[in-house]
Amino acid sequence: MRKNPKIEVINIGSELLLHKLNTDITLISNILLKHSFRISKCIIVGDSKEEIKKAIENSFRETDVLIITGGLGPTFDDLTREILSEFFNRELIFNGEIWEKITDRFKKRGVEIPEINRKQAYIIDGSYVIENEVGTAPGMIIEEKGKLIIALPGPPGELKPMLEKSIKKINEKFPVETTRMVKFSISSVPESVVETKLKDIFEKEENEKLILAHPNLIEIIFFFPPSIYDKKVKQLDGVLKERFGENYLGINPPALPELIGKILKEKKLKIAIAESCTGGLTCKLITDIPGSSEYFQGGFITYSNILKKRTLKVKKTTLRKYGAVSKEVAIEMAKGAKKQGKADVSLSFTGIAGPTGGSKEKPVGLVWIGIGLPKNKYKAYKFIFSGDRQTIRERAVQTGFGLLRQEIIKNEK
Amino acid sequence: MRKNPKIEVINIGSELLLHKLNTDITLISNILLKHSFRISKCIIVGDSKEEIKKAIENSFRETDVLIITGGLGPTFDDLTREILSEFFNRELIFNGEIWEKITDRFKKRGVEIPEINRKQAYIIDGSYVIENEVGTAPGMIIEEKGKLIIALPGPPGELKPMLEKSIKKINEKFPVETTRMVKFSISSVPESVVETKLKDIFEKEENEKLILAHPNLIEIIFFFPPSIYDKKVKQLDGVLKERFGENYLGINPPALPELIGKILKEKKLKIAIAESCTGGLTCKLITDIPGSSEYFQGGFITYSNILKKRTLKVKKTTLRKYGAVSKEVAIEMAKGAKKQGKADVSLSFTGIAGPTGGSKEKPVGLVWIGIGLPKNKYKAYKFIFSGDRQTIRERAVQTGFGLLRQEIIKNEK
Numbered sequence: 001m002r003k004n005p006k007i008e009v010i011n012i013g014s015e016l017l018l019h020k021l022n023t024d025i026t027l028i029s030n031i032l033l034k035h036s037f038r039i040s041k042c043i044i045v046g047d048s049k050e051e052i053k054k055a056i057e058n059s060f061r062e063t064d065v066l067i068i069t070g071g072l073g074p075t076f077d078d079l080t081r082e083i084l085s086e087f088f089n090r091e092l093i094f095n096g097e098i099w100e101k102i103t104d105r106f107k108k109r110g111v112e113i114p115e116i117n118r119k120q121a122y123i124i125d126g127s128y129v130i131e132n133e134v135g136t137a138p139g140m141i142i143e144e145k146g147k148l149i150i151a152l153p154g155p156p157g158e159l160k161p162m163l164e165k166s167i168k169k170i171n172e173k174f175p176v177e178t179t180r181m182v183k184f185s186i187s188s189v190p191e192s193v194v195e196t197k198l199k200d201i202f203e204k205e206e207n208e209k210l211i212l213a214h215p216n217l218i219e220i221i222f223f224f225p226p227s228i229y230d231k232k233v234k235q236l237d238g239v240l241k242e243r244f245g246e247n248y249l250g251i252n253p254p255a256l257p258e259l260i261g262k263i264l265k266e267k268k269l270k271i272a273i274a275e276s277c278t279g280g281l282t283c284k285l286i287t288d289i290p291g292s293s294e295y296f297q298g299g300f301i302t303y304s305n306i307l308k309k310r311t312l313k314v315k316k317t318t319l320r321k322y323g324a325v326s327k328e329v330a331i332e333m334a335k336g337a338k339k340q341g342k343a344d345v346s347l348s349f350t351g352i353a354g355p356t357g358g359s360k361e362k363p364v365g366l367v368w369i370g371i372g373l374p375k376n377k378y379k380a381y382k383f384i385f386s387g388d389r390q391t392i393r394e395r396a397v398q399t400g401f402g403l404l405r406q407e408i409i410k411n412e413k
Numbered sequence: 414m415r416k417n418p419k420i421e422v423i424n425i426g427s428e429l430l431l432h433k434l435n436t437d438i439t440l441i442s443n444i445l446l447k448h449s450f451r452i453s454k455c456i457i458v459g460d461s462k463e464e465i466k467k468a469i470e471n472s473f474r475e476t477d478v479l480i481i482t483g484g485l486g487p488t489f490d491d492l493t494r495e496i497l498s499e500f501f502n503r504e505l506i507f508n509g510e511i512w513e514k515i516t517d518r519f520k521k522r523g524v525e526i527p528e529i530n531r532k533q534a535y536i537i538d539g540s541y542v543i544e545n546e547v548g549t550a551p552g553m554i555i556e557e558k559g560k561l562i563i564a565l566p567g568p569p570g571e572l573k574p575m576l577e578k579s580i581k582k583i584n585e586k587f588p589v590e591t592t593r594m595v596k597f598s599i600s601s602v603p604e605s606v607v608e609t610k611l612k613d614i615f616e617k618e619e620n621e622k623l624i625l626a627h628p629n630l631i632e633i634i635f636f637f638p639p640s641i642y643d644k645k646v647k648q649l650d651g652v653l654k655e656r657f658g659e660n661y662l663g664i665n666p667p668a669l670p671e672l673i674g675k676i677l678k679e680k681k682l683k684i685a686i687a688e689s690c691t692g693g694l695t696c697k698l699i700t701d702i703p704g705s706s707e708y709f710q711g712g713f714i715t716y717s718n719i720l721k722k723r724t725l726k727v728k729k730t731t732l733r734k735y736g737a738v739s740k741e742v743a744i745e746m747a748k749g750a751k752k753q754g755k756a757d758v759s760l761s762f763t764g765i766a767g768p769t770g771g772s773k774e775k776p777v778g779l780v781w782i783g784i785g786l787p788k789n790k791y792k793a794y795k796f797i798f799s800g801d802r803q804t805i806r807e808r809a810v811q812t813g814f815g816l817l818r819q820e821i822i823k824n825e826k
Contacts, residue, residue, distance in 0.1 A: 025457070040458070040459065040461070040464060041456065041457065041458050041459075041464060041468070042455075042456070042457040042458075043454065043455070043456050043457075044438070044454065044455040044456075044457075045453070045454050046453065046454075048453070051453060051454060054475075055454070058471065062467075156804075157799075157800050157801060157804060272720075273714070275693075275696075278700075279696055279697055279699070279700025279701075279705075280688075280693035280694070280695070280696025280697035280698075280699075280700060280712060280714070281693065281697045282693070283688075283692055283693025283696070283697075283714040283716075284692055284693035284694045284696075284697045285693075286692070286693075287691075287692025287693060287714075287716065288692075288802075288803065290767070290768055290769065290802055291769075292692075292716070293716055293717065296716050296717075297716065297717045297719065297720055298713070298714045298715045298716045298717055298720035298724070299693060299712075299713075299714035299716075300711070300712075300713065300714070300724070301686070301693070301696040301700075301711045301712035301713070301714065302711045303696075303700060303705070303706055303709050303710065303711045303712075304706065304709075304710045304711055306710065306755050307685075307710055307711035307754060307755075310753065310755070311711070311713070311724060311753060340723065340724060341720060342719050342720075342723070354703070355703055356703065356704075387570055388570060389701075389703060390701065391570065
C-alpha cells in the first residue's frame, strides 16, 4: 500500500501578514480533507520575490503536491507566474483563448479592459489550465519530476471551485490506496474525561489518530486504510454510543447548528432565539446555514433591559428582584422568544461577557442559558466560562446548542 | 538607520492543518504590528518532529527573531522543548519554582496534578523564562548567534499576554530606529477608484506602502522612518481628506462598528438593528465591542415574515405588494426597529443571501439596506453583492455600517 502523497501549501499575499488572516488555508485544508488528503505544511509569505522563490524551492524538494495560492493578479506585485516560469525553466506563452475570456468578462461588466490584465493570459508552457469562472486569473497545473505544482488565485470564491477541479488531477497522478478519515464528535464532555474514557481505544489503535478540542465539542479523528475502514468505523461507533450516550453526535456529524437544524426539520419544530450577552452570535451561526429559514423564525437581541421588557415581556419585577443575569430572566426570555417568535422551542442567553461589569456574586463569565420546549416546559442552566469576551460568548453559544440538542431529544422520549 | 529585524513565525499543531485554522497567526501579526514589527514568513506544521526540526533549522538561518508557538503542552506529541534543546545543544533543566507554580494552579482547581505535567517545568539551559499566568506551560526566550528564539504556548489566551511581554526583549535586542506604520482607511469607495485617485502619491512615495481591500473598506498602509513620520502623516491626512471627503475615516481608525459606536456615544444617540438576510451578523459585530450596551438597544432578527409583521410592524400589504426583499420593507423594518427598539437611529437589512431563493428580478446577492435617522427620516439603498452566502452577508453588513456612518454625519450638518 502506498501512502498519501505529501502535500504542501504556499500562500502568497502581504495582506496575510499584516492584517486578518484570510481563509485560504482553512478552505484548502477542508476541501482536501473531504478527499482524505492532509496538508503536511503551510507557508505564508508576502509579495517578496526572493521569499516566494525560496519557499517554492524548499517545498518542491520535499513534497509530492505543491499548492500555491495568490500572486496571479494583474498588478506589478503579482509574481507567481514569473517565478514559476523561471524556476521550472519554462516559457510563458500567450493564450488567445484565455485572453478572449478575460476580455469578455470585462465587457459584460461594461468596463474597458485595462492593459495590465493581459499578463493573466500568459500560461506556463506545457501546463494544464484550470478555468476561472468567477474571476480573471486562470489556474495552472505543472507536472515536473513526478510532482504536481498547482497554482491558483487567492480569493476564496475563485480558489474554492478551482481547487475542487484540481483534486481530480491529484487523484489521477496519485491513484493510491489512501487512508480515509473518519470523525466522531462528542458534545458537553470535557476533553480529559473523553481521553480517560477512551484510553484503551487510543492505546490499542495503531492507525493515526487525533483529538481536537473545540468550545463544548471534542472531535476524535482516525485515519484508516480503506480495507478496514468500514469495519473499524462500525466498531468505534458502537463503543462511542455505549460510552457517551446522548453526548455522542455520530459519524462525521455536521457542526451543532446544522445538526440542530436537521433535528428541527425532522421533528417539524420551529425555533426562536433570545440573546443578551451573546449579542447575535447564536442567530448568526444558525443563519450561516443555507435553508435555515425552514425552521428559524427569528431572534430577539435584547441587549438593553428596555427591550427585554418590551419585546420579550420579561417582567419588570423579575428584573428588579433577580437582576438581568439570573435564572428567572433566562427563563422569561426563553418564554418570550417562544411566544413572540411563534416557535415550538427556544434558546436564551443572559450573562456577563466582560471585560467589565462583573461583581463578586456575578463574575465576568457567568451565563444563564434558558431553554424552551414544547408543552410549556422551560429549563435554565448556569455556567461560569473563562476566557476573554469573545471566548466567553463563543463558549456560551456552543454550550447552549449542546444543551438544546439534548433537551429536544430527551423531551421526545 | 537600521531596518526592522526580520521576524518569522512557526506555528505548531496538527489541528491547524486539519480543521479550523486557529487565530495564533492573526493574533501575533496584530500584536507585532502595534509595535511596528512585521512578520516576513509564517510556517504552519503538524506535530511531526522531523517537520518541526526542518522548519526551525530553515527559519533560524534566515531570520533575526523566530517566534514558535505550540508544542509546549504536557502530552507525548508536544515536542518543541525537546527539539529546541537538541537543536541548540542545550540541556533541559528542571526548575523547581515553575513546578511549584504549575502545582499551585492545579491545587486551586482542586485537581490532582498529573505526572505528565512535570515535563512543563523543564527549561532550556540559559533561556529567559516568560511566565504563563493563564495556563501551565511557561514560555522561553533563547539568545543564540545574535538572534532571538521565542517559544510560546499556542492557546490564544495564553499566547497573547506572553507575546506582549516578549516584545520588550525584541526591542532590547534590536534597539533600532524602526520604521513606523500608519494606516488610513477609506470606506464605500471601490479599490480601483482609490488607486486611480492616489496614483500620484503611490508613484512618488518611496517608502514601503500597501493597499488592502476589505468588504467596503480600503486600507492604505505606509511605513515611515520616525524622523519623517509626523510630517508625512499630516501631509497624507490632508490629501486624503481633500480627495475622499466623508469617505475618509482618518489616521489609524478603528473598524467601522467601533467607529460608529464612538460617533453614537459622542452624539448621545441609541441604535437598534433589524436584520433579515444578515441573520444576526450586524448585532454580533456591534456587540463584539466592550461597552456597546451604552448605545446599542438591541436587534430584531426577523428571519420569517411572521416576525417582520409581529415585532417590527411591517404591514402585511407591503409584504404582499412588494415582497420581503424590497425598498418598502427595508424602510418599514428600519422604522419598526427605531420605534420598537426605542432608538434614535436604526439600520435594516433584507435580501437574498443564497445559494438558493433568487429569481430573475431578485437575484441572489440583492440586498436592500434601510437607515432610520432622527427627526423621522428614512432612507433605503439597493445593492447587488457577488460572492457566496457568507461573502454577501459580510459585504452587506459592512456596506450598511459605511452608509449609516455617513448618513449620521450628513444628518447633523
